[in-house]
Amino acid sequence: MNVDDLYRVLRAGHIQAQGIVDTITDPMLVLDESLRIQNASRSFFTTFKVDRDEVIGRLVYELGDGQWDIPDLRLLLQQVLPRSTAVIDFQVEHDFPRIGRRTMLLSARTLSHPDNVGLSMLLTMVDVTEQVRRNVAKDILFGELRHRIKNLLGVVRSIARQTSTKDRSAEEYRQAFLGRFEALVAAQDLAFGEQHSGNLQALIERVLEPYAGDQHAIVVEPGPPLEPLDPRRIQLLSLVLHELATNAAKYGSLSVSGGKVIAGYAKHGDEELGLTWREINGPRVTPPAATGYGTRLIQSTVTYSLGGTVELNYAATGLEATISIPIPKPVIHS
Amino acid sequence: MQKTVLIVEDDYLIAMDLKLMLEELGWQVIGPAATVHNALALLEKEPPAVALLDVSLGDELVTPVAELLKQRAIPFAVATAYAKPEQYGGPLLAAVPNVGKPAGQRRLQAVLAELTQE
Incomplete structure (x- = not known):
């Protein structure tokens, strides 16, 4: 009543x-x-x-x-x-x-x-004290969500603008754009998914999955347990992994049958994360004469956006990439 | 006056998008800078006519950059998806124009023109 x-x-x-x-x-x-x-x-x-x-x-x-x-x-x-x-x-x-x-x-x-x-x-x-408190929390969450959506749209637009049209057919442009777009989709799934949220191992597996071909082309070495990564780092690493994979499929070990990629990660001390990428059984490698956009995207994302370092070693037996990024301990904001 | 603009934005892709749009509009871009540290260093080395700031730079806020800009009387705008940037970056960002995110080229042009007229 x-x-x-x-x-x-x-x-x-x-x-x-x-x-x-x-x-x-x-x-x-x-x-x-x-x-x-x-x-x-x-x-x-x-x-x-x-x-x-x-x-x-x-x-x-x-x-x-x-x-x-x-x-x-x-x-x-x-x-x-x-x-x-x-x-x-x-x-x-x-x-x-x-x-x-x-x-x-x-x-x-x-x-x-x-x-x-x-x-x-x-x-x-x-x-209604609790309800009001919950509404305030919901408003904050909603604001964050809107911020992420707009940021994501900004990234998508930038990829559309910067994916090269030079010497490419419309079909080739679309392929290149959609490949990068799929990396963002994978990042969203892993950043906010119900399972494996923020899990680096799951991200690597997910991004490399389209390139696996026969089951043994890609080996993701199990790494140490990690704190879940934040959505921003997940998204940036997803793009980096995608560029490595697409380069391997075009020029590297994934361009031939029997070629392999061995990917892995490790913790270096408390506040640094290492990622390794090793291509084997591929064609003989010579360092590229000019740096392509994909390689620039890898380098800039790691050094500029993630504040880390990247070393691309074009060994004759296959590309070896060593990436290191700082993961500062979370600061508690008041 | 030289049309120079400092970009402070932590995401490489978004920074490049802004850079390309601004260059098409005839601006000379300084930076971009991804961190407060780098932005402050660039401000000392090569003071721009105006600046365009993202509010949240990875794990830090852009506020110290806005403080130095204000001190040097260099006009600036923000480029953020936050509706009220001052809630995150402090009162210094309250009355500052926001080109939004993703920023449109026409809005960028209008805001930067407004900043340089003052």
Whole structure:
């Protein structure tokens, strides 16, 4: 039963039975015209940690050493309510001596008795403190999410703009663009997935999966347990791994059958992460005459965006990449 | 006045996107810088006419760069997806124009023109 139901029951001429008042799940007071408390619901006593004797017959403003003497409540009961039959969800923030600072939604109705000229008021108070706190947390989360989406769109646009069109057919451009795009998709799955969230090993496996060909072309060596990586680093590493893989498929060990990639990672001390990439059984390697965009993307992402170092060793037997990035201990922001 | 702009943005791809757009608009780009440290060093070495700042740089905030820019009276704009950058980067970013993220070329042009007129 809510306050409106009770209002109807009482208006129909019923007495204010304690039983009915107690069916109200939210704390409720029944006040007379002079704002003296005639009755209170059981949940009023439990919520505000007060006894029956402290409440019934007292003026509402005197309750619990004046804890209900709230300017907003006075405004509601003395100014707003007499001019309207009902006030719904009037928000009040107040420090209550026994329960602390709370946000309450107050609803009130006036009730004229059919048998006499007297007036009663029904006043319910719903504690929405937790709900308000949750809403604030939700707003922050929503802001973060929006920030990530916009950032992601910025990255996608940049990839579209910077993926080269030079000496390429439209079909080739699309292939190159979509390859990078898929790396971002993989990063999203691993950054916010229900499983393997922030897991580097799972990211490496996921990004290299399209290049695995026969099952043995790619070996991901198991690494040490790591703290989950943040979404930003997951996304950047995903792009780097993709560029390594696509280069290997075009020029390196993954361009021939029997060629292999051995990828792995290790912790260097507390605040550094190492990634290794070794190509074997591929064609004989000579260092490229000019640096392609893919290689520049690898180098810039590691050194510029991740603040790390990258070494590309074009050994005759196959490319060896050694990447090292700092992983600072998380700073606790207030 | 020389049309020089310092870009402070921690993501290489987004920094390059801004750089290409600004160069098409006739600006000479200084940087980009990915960290507060590098941005401050560039400001000392090669003071720009204006600056374009991302608010959140990896694990740090751009605020010290904004402070030095203000001190040197170099006008700047932010390029961030945050609706209220001051909630993250402090009150110094409150009245600063935001080209948004991803920034559109026309908006970039309009904001930088506004900054250089003051």
